[in-house]
Amino acid sequence: MxxxxxxxxxxxxxxxxxxxxxxxxxxxxxxxxxxxxxxxxxxxxCGIPYWIAGLIDERDExxxxxxxxxxxxxxxxxxxxxxxxxxxxxxxxxxxxxxxxxxxxxxxxxxxxxxxxxxPLRPPVPGIDAEGVFGVQTLEHGQRVLDAMDERRPERAVVIGAGYIGIEMAEAMLLRGLEVHVVEMAAQPMSTLDPEIGAKVAEAMGRMGIHLHLGVAVEGIETGDDGWIRAVRTGEGTLDADIAVLGTGTxxxxxxxxxxxxxxxxxxxxxxxxxxxxxxxxxxxxxxxxxxxxxxxxxxxxxxxxxxxxxxxxxxxxxxGGSYGGFPGVLGTAITKVCEVEIARTGLGEQAARDAGFEPVVATIDGLTRAHYYPDAKPITIRTIAERGTGRLLGAQLIGEEGAAKRIDTFATALWNEMAVEELLNVDLSYAPPFSPVWDPVLIAARRADSAVRSAG
Ligand SMILES: Cc1cc2nc3c(=O)[nH]c(=O)nc-3n(C[C@H](O)[C@H](O)[C@H](O)COP(=O)(O)OP(=O)(O)OC[C@H]3O[C@@H](n4cnc5c(N)ncnc54)[C@H](O)[C@@H]3O)c2cc1C
CATH class of the missing domain: 3.50.50.60 (FAD/NAD(P)-binding domain)
Incomplete structure (x- = not known):
């Protein structure tokens, strides 16, 4: 049957x-x-921000x-x-x-x-459903944003929320030549990052010309006579806006x-x-x-x-289909970028590790993505979270430029296999000057984490 x-x-x-x-x-x-x-x-x-930015021509792609x-x-x-x-x-x-x-x-x-x-989460504030306030969850949503860009030629965008979708949309609006404000209730963008890395994301966004309003709540949307958004009211004052995008998470x-x-x-x-x-x-x-x-x-x-x-x-x-499969759980490994800055995370941050009952030992290193003498060696900062005593890796977060972000996958693999930082520092990773220093930043981070675990006793 x-x-x-x-x-x-x-x-x-x-x-x-x-x-x-x-x-x-x-x-x-x-x-x-x-x-x-x-x-x-x-x-x-996932491609919607890059389509809106103009990096992808056709929706059907x-x-x-x-x-x-x-x-x-x-x-x-x-x-x-x-x-x-x-x-x-x-x-x-x-x-x-x-x-x-x-x-x-x-x-x-x-x-x-x-x-x-x-x-998408919509802040429960007056006017949030006004015309000109967009989510970017589906292709239909993305098309509406693009239509608005063509028809209304907005000059100022407000992105509400600085999660990774908010950040990607801020970049998209910047690439389209708009003045961009990002309003975020938390004290840092991307709240799943530890404050130290979050601060670096904020600093990078500022350098790019994105106006970041941290620790600021959106209180309402003001509209013109035509019902279209004209400003976003915040706890810090009113920001003129021709368009607003929701990046408040889901x-x-x-x-x-x-x-x-x-x-x-x-x-x-x-x-x-x-x-x-x-x-x-x-x-x-x-x-x-x-x-x-x-x-x-x-x-x-x-x-x-x-x-x-x-x-x-x-x-x-x-x-x-009548076969057998089991889903083995997640680490929350995620990666994004804002202009030339790459950001990635996996596993638990410091506070999340504490909340889960671990005593975390944290270490941070600054390194380079290539040999220091090779052209275009880019900065990378890596923060590791390990368990005191066992040295088990609990999480890693990083920020850097070209070539930095995908290094998170090595941490994710170590985390998946419940490796200690001491084991990770000896893993036989590849090396040639165009790709990494002889000690890859991942290994340097593991080495620093191992020392921190030993010092913590
Ligand atoms: C802007 C943006 C950027 C992203 N970037 C990344 C990224 O870089 N990396 C990454 O890993 N993830 C990213 N994501 C997340 C990723 O897109 C989602 O995790 C993924 O699409 C989830 O797939 P899903 O099938 O569970 O849900 P969805 O993709 O949301 O699909 C659910 C579908 O169900 C339909 N539906 C809902 N209710 C009903 C109903 N009652 N009847 C009929 N249909 C219904 C919806 O229309 C929708 O098409 C991004 C998401 C967004 C919005």
Whole structure:
């Protein structure tokens, strides 16, 4: 008998799962029906800031696979502009609105995958829904920003929130020639970084001409007679603005699941086991909407990253296709840039390590990305967090220029394997002058961390 898999959400997690399940089971065994409320599938939200910046010409370049390709090549029935409005887990049905036709229909499922992603946090201030205030979560959002840039020729942008999306959007606006203000409630940009590295990010943004307002809350949006934004009111005064972008972070978009009685965890993500199954029979979840666990803190977390969503989607797809897959947890490894400055992190910061019950020992080094005599050797600062006594690596954060950021992957690999900094400093990493000094900055950082652990006793 043919089973039916219904997938809610047609991006990274949803389409990875659908494709993986299809590889394992043909259409005669498994019917796959995907509902996506937007117009696109498998799009790279990660590319939106660079598209808005003008570095990528065509929106379609951000689409890895269009709905018709899924239909024709993989027999996956993708229905765009279809929004799932409720789930009945007893009857095993979903209610779906066809957004073009304005009709509602009901569809049964044997297995259901919820892959509804994350939703941007909107500060609850007057005027936040005004015209000219944009999120950048989907390609439709990105298109709206670009249309506004063409039609209104804004000169001043205010980015609300200095998370990594806020920072990338500040760079985009700067590259488009706008005067850019970033308003951030915390005392530093990118609050998951330790203050020492956060301060360096702030300093770099200032050098680039981005006006950073730290420790400042947005209190409201003022609009002109046409309803379009004209200023952002903050605790520090009013900033003129022709356009505003939200970079205040996201939360798991788990509302649909919660309304259907699917358990939600402390991080607001949908509770899943290693195989991406929720506690409700026949219901699965993957991607930004799902909760997972942190491999170092052992705590439940929801971290909105494409890296995680794609992997979880694959695991769900393996299981839904009749094979076996287990998701092994996350480290929160992330990387970004603002103009020429690269920033990356993995694992726990100092305070997070303390909160998780570790006694952290912290060490920082300044180094170079290439041999000091080789042209274009760039600065890099690395901060390591290790456990007192055992020397186990708990986290690393870095900031630098070209060639710096991807070094975080070596730390992530060490962290994944629960290595001590003493082991890391002896790892046989590569060297030639165009790529690194003979002691790569990663090894120097591990050496410094090892000394700090020994001194801490
Ligand atoms: C601007 C930006 C930059 C980013 N940069 C990076 C980066 O550099 N690196 C990185 O790792 N990650 C990055 N991310 C995060 C990454 O894009 C997400 O983690 C990833 O897209 C999550 O995939 P997902 O499938 O879980 O959710 P989403 O990609 O959000 O997809 C969920 C889909 O579900 C649909 N949907 C929701 N509710 C319903 C419903 N009721 N009915 C039908 N459809 C529904 C939505 O329309 C959406 O298309 C970035 C995100 C943004 C917004």
């Amino acid at each position: 043919t089973e039916r898999l219904v997938v809610i959400g047609g991006d990274a997690a949803g389409m990875s799962a659908a494709s993986q399940a299809r590889r394992l089971k043909g259409p005669e065994e498994l019917e796959i029906l995907v509902f996506e409320r937007g117009r696109f599938t498998s799009y790279a939200a 951000l689409v890895a696979r269009a709905p018709e390709v899924f239909r024709e090549k993989q027999a996956i029935d993708v229905r765009t502009a279809h929004e799932v409005v409720s789930i009945d887990t007893d009857a095993r049905t979903v209610a779906v609105d066809d957004l073009d036709a304005g009709t509602r229909s009901e569809h049964g499922y044997d297995q259901l995958l919820i892959a509804t992603g994350a939703t 939360r798991p978009f788990s509302d649909l699941a919660a309304e259907a009685g699917v358990p939600i965890g402390p991080s607001r993500g949908i509770v899943t086991d290693r195989r991406q199954r929720t506690p409700v029979e026949g219901v699965w979840a993957a991607g930004d909407c799902a909760e997972t666990f942190h491999r170092v803190s052992r705590q439940p977390v929801s971290i909105a990253l494409g890296t995680i969503a794609n992997k979880q989607g694959r695991i769900a797809g393996l299981n839904l």
